[in-house]
Amino acid sequence: MLENKPNIVLANKDEAYTVVGTRPPRHDALDKVTGYARYAADISLPGLLYGALLRSPHAHARIRSIDTSKAKALQGVKAVVTSAELPDLSGKIADLGEGNRANYNFMSNNILAGPKALYKGHAVAAVAAVSQIIAEEALSLIKVDYEVLTAVLSAREAMKDGAPILHEGANTLAGPEARPPSGAAPAKPTNIANRLEFKLGDVAEGFKQADVIVERETHTKAVHQGYIEPHSATAQWHADGNITIWSSSQGQFMVRDQTSTVLGIPVSRVKAIPMEIGGGFGGKLVVYLEPVAALLSRASGGQPVKLTMSRTEVFEGTGPTSGTHITVKLGATKEGRLVAAETHLVYEAGAYPGSPVGAGTRCILAPYDIPNAYIEGLDVVINVPRSVAYRAPGSPAAAFAMETAIDEMCRTLKMDPIEFRLLNAAKEGTRQATGPVFARIGFVEVLQAAKDHPHYHTKLNGRYRGRGVASGFWFNASGPSAAIASVNADGAVSLVVGSPDIGGTRTSVAMQLAEVLGIPVDRVKPTVADTDSIGYTSVTGGSGVTYKTGIACYEAAQDIKRQMLQRAATIWNIKPEDVEYTKEGVLQHKSDPNLKFTFAQLAGRLNNTGGPIVGRATVNPRSPGNAFATHLADVEVDPETGKVYVLRYTAIQDAGKAIHPTYVEGQIQGGVAQGVGWAINEEYFFNDQGRMMNPSFLDYRMPTSLDLPMIDTVIVEVPNAGHPFGVRGVGEVPICPPLATICNAIYDATGLRFSELPMSPSKVLAALKAAGKNGA
Amino acid sequence: MAEVWLFASLKSYAGGKTRMTVAGATVRELVDNLERQFPGIKEVLSYQGDLMPGLAVVVDGLTTNLGMLESVQDDSEVHFLPAIGGG
Numbered sequence: 001m002l003e004n005k006p007n008i009v010l011a012n013k014d015e016a017y018t019v020v021g022t023r024p025p026r027h028d029a030l031d032k033v034t035g036y037a038r039y040a041a042d043i044s045l046p047g048l049l050y051g052a053l054l055r056s057p058h059a060h061a062r063i064r065s066i067d068t069s070k071a072k073a074l075q076g077v078k079a080v081v082t083s084a085e086l087p088d089l090s091g092k093i094a095d096l097g098e099g100n101r102a103n104y105n106f107m108s109n110n111i112l113a114g115p116k117a118l119y120k121g122h123a124v125a126a127v128a129a130v131s132q133i134i135a136e137e138a139l140s141l142i143k144v145d146y147e148v149l150t151a152v153l154s155a156r157e158a159m160k161d162g163a164p165i166l167h168e169g170a171n172t173l174a175g176p177e178a179r180p181p182s183g184a185a186p187a188k189p190t191n192i193a194n195r196l197e198f199k200l201g202d203v204a205e206g207f208k209q210a211d212v213i214v215e216r217e218t219h220t221k222a223v224h225q226g227y228i229e230p231h232s233a234t235a236q237w238h239a240d241g242n243i244t245i246w247s248s249s250q251g252q253f254m255v256r257d258q259t260s261t262v263l264g265i266p267v268s269r270v271k272a273i274p275m276e277i278g279g280g281f282g283g284k285l286v287v288y289l290e291p292v293a294a295l296l297s298r299a300s301g302g303q304p305v306k307l308t309m310s311r312t313e314v315f316e317g318t319g320p321t322s323g324t325h326i327t328v329k330l331g332a333t334k335e336g337r338l339v340a341a342e343t344h345l346v347y348e349a350g351a352y353p354g355s356p357v358g359a360g361t362r363c364i365l366a367p368y369d370i371p372n373a374y375i376e377g378l379d380v381v382i383n384v385p386r387s388v389a390y391r392a393p394g395s396p397a398a399a400f401a402m403e404t405a406i407d408e409m410c411r412t413l414k415m416d417p418i419e420f421r422l423l424n425a426a427k428e429g430t431r432q433a434t435g436p437v438f439a440r441i442g443f444v445e446v447l448q449a450a451k452d453h454p455h456y457h458t459k460l461n462g463r464y465r466g467r468g469v470a471s472g473f474w475f476n477a478s479g480p481s482a483a484i485a486s487v488n489a490d491g492a493v494s495l496v497v498g499s500p501d502i503g504g505t506r507t508s509v510a511m512q513l514a515e516v517l518g519i520p521v522d523r524v525k526p527t528v529a530d531t532d533s534i535g536y537t538s539v540t541g542g543s544g545v546t547y548k549t550g551i552a553c554y555e556a557a558q559d560i561k562r563q564m565l566q567r568a569a570t571i572w573n574i575k576p577e578d579v580e581y582t583k584e585g586v587l588q589h590k591s592d593p594n595l596k597f598t599f600a601q602l603a604g605r606l607n608n609t610g611g612p613i614v615g616r617a618t619v620n621p622r623s624p625g626n627a628f629a630t631h632l633a634d635v636e637v638d639p640e641t642g643k644v645y646v647l648r649y650t651a652i653q654d655a656g657k658a659i660h661p662t663y664v665e666g667q668i669q670g671g672v673a674q675g676v677g678w679a680i681n682e683e684y685f686f687n688d689q690g691r692m693m694n695p696s697f698l699d700y701r702m703p704t705s706l707d708l709p710m711i712d713t714v715i716v717e718v719p720n721a722g723h724p725f726g727v728r729g730v731g732e733v734p735i736c737p738p739l740a741t742i743c744n745a746i747y748d749a750t751g752l753r754f755s756e757l758p759m760s761p762s763k764v765l766a767a768l769k770a771a772g773k774n775g776a
Numbered sequence: 777m778a779e780v781w782l783f784a785s786l787k788s789y790a791g792g793k794t795r796m797t798v799a800g801a802t803v804r805e806l807v808d809n810l811e812r813q814f815p816g817i818k819e820v821l822s823y824q825g826d827l828m829p830g831l832a833v834v835v836d837g838l839t840t841n842l843g844m845l846e847s848v849q850d851d852s853e854v855h856f857l858p859a860i861g862g863g
Contacts, residue, residue, distance in 0.1 A: 196858055197784035199794065225863075282863025358830075358858030389863035435781045435855045436834045477862040478841065542862020620841045722838075732863060 002452050002714070009661050009715045010449060018583060019515040020725050023662045026507045027526055032276070040232035040248035040275040041308045048234070049078055049128040051296050051307040052135035054142050055317060056117030056124050059151035059383040059690025060164065063117060063144060066125055070141040076134035079299035080142070081292065082125045083112035087264035106352040108262050110386050111291055117146070118166055118351035119385050120690050121316025123288075128296035128305045151690040155325060155348045155380040158191035165189045166351065166381045193353030194379035196361050198434045206340025206372025210331025214409045217327045218401040219756040220739075221683035222320040222348065225390050226674070226702050229278025230314045235293035236304035241265075243297075245272045245290050250280040250500055251539030255290055256531045262291045273530040274500045281674070282389030285541055288318060315695035319388030320684055322347040322355040326401035328364075336415050338424045340372040341365055341433065345398065347379055350386040355379045356394030359475075363736075364398035365433040366473040367443055367628065368424045373433035383690050389541065391671060392474040392732035396678065396739055400757065403470035403740030407747065417469045417744075418451045421630070442654030442718030442728075443471070443628040449714050450630040455650040464637040465647070466748025469630065472736025476624035476729030477542025482535030483552035485513060485524075485560055485615040489607070491600025493517065493560070495526045497549050498537025503731055504663040505545040509553045511659050512725065516557035518585025519599050535618050543729025546659055547624045547720075554724050555617030563613045568597055571609055623722020627733035629653040631672070635745040639774050642765025644680050644746060650712040651737075656720040656728030668734040669711040675738025677703045680759050778852040780806060786856065789817040798854075803833055804844035806854060821856060832859040 002008060011021065031037040068080040089104040108114070113122045125142050129135035152158045152166065168189055207213065233247035243265075249255045252272040260267040277284065289307040296305040309317065324347050331340035343364050347355035361377040410417045425447060426432070428440045450456060450469070460467050484496045495510055506526040514521040537549065561581055568587040569576040578590050587602055589595035597605075606612055634648040651668045658664040681701040685693045694700045719726025739757060747753050752767045768774040777797040787794050791814060798813075800806035811818035821828055827843035834855040840846035848854060 195785060199784045285861075285863070356861065359860045362857065362860060389861055391863040393861060393863045434783065434857060436857070437837050437853070439837050475860045475862075477860060478839075480841075542860075544862060622838050622841045729862075 001454060001457065002449065006710065006712050007665050009658055009717070011717050012719070017515055018518070019511045019521050020657065020659050021661065023660060024507065024521050026504050027510065028501065028506055037276045039229055039278055040234070040246060043234045043246045043275070043306060045234065045236070045304045047303045049130060049296070049300055049303050049305045050132040050135050051126055051128045051293060051305050052132065052139055053123045053292070053307065053313070054125040054139045055313070056113060056120060056122040058117055058146055058148050059120045059153070060149040061117045061146040062149060063113060063115060063124065064147055065145045067143040068125060071127060071138040074134065074138045074141060076130040077127060077138045078130065078303065079128040079296045080125060080138070081295045081299055083109065083114045085295050086112060086262065089261070103353070104261050107258065107286065110352055111262060111288060119383050120692070121313070121385060122351070123317060126292045126296055128300050151383040152191065153382055153384065153686055153690055155346045155382060158380050158382045163191060166191055166383065191381045192378055193349060193381050196358055196377040198361060198375040200431070200433045200435070201372035203340055203342055203372045203374045207331045209333065209339045211334040212409065212412050213329065213331045214405050214412060215327070215329045216401060216405040216408065217755055218404065220324045220397045220400060221757060222323045222384060222387065223678050223682045223684065224315060224320040224700065225281035225283035227279030227281060227283055230309040230311060231284070231289055231318060232306070232308040233289035233293045234304055234306040235290060235297050237294055237298040237302055239302055241269055243270045243294050245270065245294065246275055247272065247290055248275050248277045248284060250277070250284045250502065250541055252500065252531050253498065253536055254285060254539050255287055258287045259290045259294060262287070263294060271530055271532050274528050277500050277502055280502055280540070281391045282393055282541060283318060285389050285539055286319070311697060312695040315700065316692055317385060319350065319386050321390035321393060322349060322387040324348070324397040326397065328401045328405040330405050330409055332409055332413065334413065336413050336420050336423050338368055338370045341370045342374045343401070345377040347377070347394065348384070348387065349379050349381050350384050351381060352386045353379055353381055355387050356389065359394030360398040362434050362475070363395040363473050364402050367426055367471050369426050369430045370433055375433060384684070384686065391674065391735045395472065395474055395736045396675060399470065399472045399736040400739035400743065403737065404743050404753070407470070407740070407744040408753070418447055418456070421471060422447050438626065440718065440721060441626050441628060442716055445716050445718050446628050446630050446652050446654050449716050450632060450652045453632065453650055453652065453714060455632050455648060455712070460634055462636065464639055464749050466635060466745045466750070468633045468635070468741045468743065468745030468748060470737040470740035470744055471628065471630045472733055474543065474627045474733040474736060476547070476627050477544045478548045478621050478624045479538025479544060480618070480620040481537045481548040481552045482618045483549065483556040483616065484534060485556045487560060487603050487606060487613045489604050491519070491603040492523045492525060493519070495524050495553065496529045496534050497526060497552070498529060498534040499545045499549045500540045501528055502540050503667055504660065505540070505549065508546040508659045508663055509549045512550045513553040513557040516554055517560060517599060518583050542624070543627065543731040544624055547723055547727050547729055548619065548621055550659065550727055551621050551723060552617045552619045555619060556615040559617060560613055560615035563615070564602055567606065567609055567613065568602060571605070621722060623720065625656050625720030625722060625728035627654060627728050627730065629733045629737055631737040631741040633741045633745045635742060635749055637746060637749050637764060639768055642761035642763070642768060644742065644759060644764060646676060646709055646742070648709055650714065651734055652714040652716060653730065653734060654716045654718050654728060655730045656723065657717055657726035658715050659725065659727060661715060664715055664730050665713045667731045668713045671732070671734025672711045672738050673703055673708055675735045676708060676742060679739045679742040679757060683758050777850060778806060778848045778854050780810065781853065781855040783857055786820065789820050790814045800848055802844065802848055803840065803846045803854065806848060807844065830859055832857050
């Protein structure tokens with residue numbers, strides 16, 4: 001059994017790193033805790049104008065006309081813009097950098113509504129004025145003539161024959177793989193934007209082999225990423241036609257590329273400056289404000305314009321994750337071997353196609369070795385804000401459906417839930433239901449660590465108390481990245497990267513450079529640079545920065561090391577291969593022990609021995625390593641109120657190699673907190689007109705520190721062969737298991753199986769009453 | 777020849793098949809040879825000469841970052857799949 005202490009790292013004892021695996025203070029800590037770090041809304045420039053957005057009061061309406069004349073005439077107003085200022089981008093599609101397909105016309109229409117407003121809160125027009133008050137007053141002077149249409153607020157309604165159609169050109173909506181073959185009759189208009197299907201083996205035959213069959217249907221609501229910093233962007237359209245943007249995002253290159261495309265200008269004319277970011281979780285992988293601020297700046301004669309959303313605008317105007325409807329059917333032998341699975345996933349994309357149903361289909365069965373499987377996924381548009389990525393997008397809802405079905409299977413078979421999972425766990429060589437074969441993965445090791453944890457063996461006493469177990473999977477993602485590292489005369493290294501730092505990645509990538517060079521990490525000065533100052537770097541997403549930018553830093557350090565060896569050789573008039581670079585960062589003559597330089601000593605001699613040394617690397621690595629997690633939760637259900645108290649929570653996860661274990665623990669704890677909120681509190685609550693009734697943190701109830709116990713973590717290290725230190729992404733997978741973990745624990749506590757989230761007090765109390773179980 | 781796997785949504789473009797052996801030393805050559813067998817499939821798998829945005833190609837277990845340029849061996853297993861976007 002594991003030693004009973006919090007936050008265990010199960011590391012490979014043979015490793016001999018000096019920096020990697022330690023817990024140094026983060027480089028940005030002081031600025032952030034003292035309030036000096038600059039976020040997007042902190043920007044102040046000479047001549048700055050203040051912007052405001054007019055948003056649709058209707059969930060579905062045709063825009064007949066917009067009259068801005070009175071708003072433009074208001075004293076202090078400098079500009080008013082609508083979608084008429086945006087170029088037509090019909091049919092233009094692109095990759096968003098992590099495989100997400102973007103239809104830029106949809107993106108443009110989402111930024112400023114085109115022919116239709118498709119959700120309540122959809123931006124319709126924007127104003128820039130000399131003050132925020134005047135800008136907001138001007139909004140009331142804009143007259144929009146709407147033809148109000150019937151709104152469709154759920155996938156079930158949207159898929160019915162005769163349902164109002166959001167996009168009449170439905171034929172162009174379907175993904176190419178779902179279009180009818182050339183020459184076939186065009187499909188009739190539909191709100192089903194895409195359909196995905198996977199088959200493995202013989203599903204019917206598989207179910208014939210099953211002794212036990214379990215079927216479940218689950219439903220989840222849209223939930224928001226809930227980042228603490230609302231969106232903010234400032235843009236200046238300079239007289240020479242170039243644009244500068246200061247904004248909060250998960251990728252300044254994403255901001256540059258999407259803004260240039262939406263505005264129809266060359267990418268090199270846009271410079272995007274990344275500000276500090278107060279959380280993103282996938283919600284800041286698309287632009288909302290940047291192109292509008294740029295248009296307003298141009299229309300104002302080049303004055304900079306700042307747009308900052310209120311919290312209500314964030315809820316109503318930016319993407320939550322999808323609501324989902326999933327069915328799972330599992331077949332197993334009486335010995336507990338899964339032999340067949342059939343799943344159907346329906347994800348609500350919001351106003352434009354692009355829900356994470358593709359990821360849901362690829363994740364739902366991934367943790368298990370199932371020889372016969374069928375998976376279907378549907379992407380359905382409805383009149384709510386367009387869904388965007390949220391931490392392991394698509395996977396948590398899929399895991400909720402699958403892992404509660406697994407729990408039911410274990411109870412039916414009377415098997416221990418971890419033993420059952422161990423018996424069926426995917427491992428190296430397992431063929432996924434979607435086709436590919438897994439490389440080295442750590443799911444078995446994670447399950448074993450869960451089974452060995454004292455939490456799993458501690459007796460849980462008391463009525464209405466129960467324990468739940470569930471697992472989760474996420475692919476992790478990579479992408480292009482770049483690093484430039486300059487050696488200073490005092491031996492410090494200035495490191496420039498292009499990855500916005502959301503979870504402490506300045507330090508986690510600097511540590512990898514420091515490890516190679518044999519210098520302390522506080523001798524590395526990391527900076528996140530603008531798009532003119534570093535090579536293209538894909539977004540901070542997919543749990544990929546410590547992996548991909550870490551490799552860029554590793555390679556940049558190797559570049560420095562090679563040059564330092566050459567420089568020492570030049571000084572000593574010997575060959576570079578006769579110089580040794582020690583782990584402590586000392587360069588020494590291999591045969592003359594009296595000849596040696598510390599890194600800092602040699603750094604001080606660079607300028608008069610050949611010039612400065614700059615290491616650089618550009619990479620696009622392809623093996624981010626898959627992530628698995630298993631969680632344990634103890635809950636107590638209050639039979640009088642229906643409130644669920646989380647008493648104890650332990651999260652076990654394969655990190656490959658934890659470069660900075662504290663940051664890995666933080667990522668795990670953050671993912672669990674969000675997942676628990678999703679499970680028992682959070683939901684977009686729409687009325688029948690599509691108006692969100694809880695667009696503030698008072699009514700949209702995210703968990704606080706008072707709602708959660710200490711979240712204990714166990715970091716399992718099964719190295720990823722595709723990274724020099726073995727790193728796997730860690731940020732997303734911890735949000736996958738909590739939904740089912742809590743649900744399974746509530747079942748254990750009450751005997752009630754919930755199939756719909758959130759499991760809020762009112763819902764739990766109603767179920768207890770219906771079962772005659774309420775009352776102490 | 778490489779073994780190509782198409783996810784089932786694509787089978788209507790490939791005569792109802794989801795697995796087939798195809799000649800080619802790169803993903804581009806595989807796609808070109810698939811097009812010869814199944815006219816029309818290329819416009820589903822590629823866009824302006826590159827891999828169709830939103831699709832991923834997994835060659836021997838690894839998602840390629842070279843798209844149509846990725847090398848393929850005679851015994852390779854090549855999967856065309858919906859791409860995954862992170863958060």
